Amino acid sequence: MIELLRTNDLVVISFVESLMRDADIACFVADQNMSIMEGSLGVLARRVMVDADEADAARKLLADAGIEAEIKRD
Structure with a gap:
């Protein structure tokens, strides 16, 4: 598994989990x-x-959802 994003924002995490699901x-x-x-x-x-x-x-x-700024870059 690789890290997609890292954040303290629980709303972003919940949104990302929902998108992925x-x-x-x-x-x-x-x-x-x-x-x-x-x-x-x-x-x-x-x-x-x-x-x-x-x-x-x-x-x-995530980019299509407008939260590409949250994506971890290598």
């Missing part, structure tokens, strides 16, 4: 339980991960 692209939100350890301060960003085979389709989906 509707497009039938498997994704995984990493580090979401780390907020418990950090005290919910929002210091540690969550990462949205996708399979490398679906990364291009996922990036295009």
Whole structure:
């Protein structure tokens, strides 16, 4: 799996998960339980991960949704 985006914005994460689910692209939100350890301060960003085979389709989906600025660049 590769990192598609990294953010502290829970709304963006929820939106991305919804987009991926509707497009039938498997994704995984990493580090979401780390907020418990950090005290919910929002210091540690969550990462949205996708399979490398679906990364291009996922990036295009985010660009089409108007949130390409959130996409992690290599």
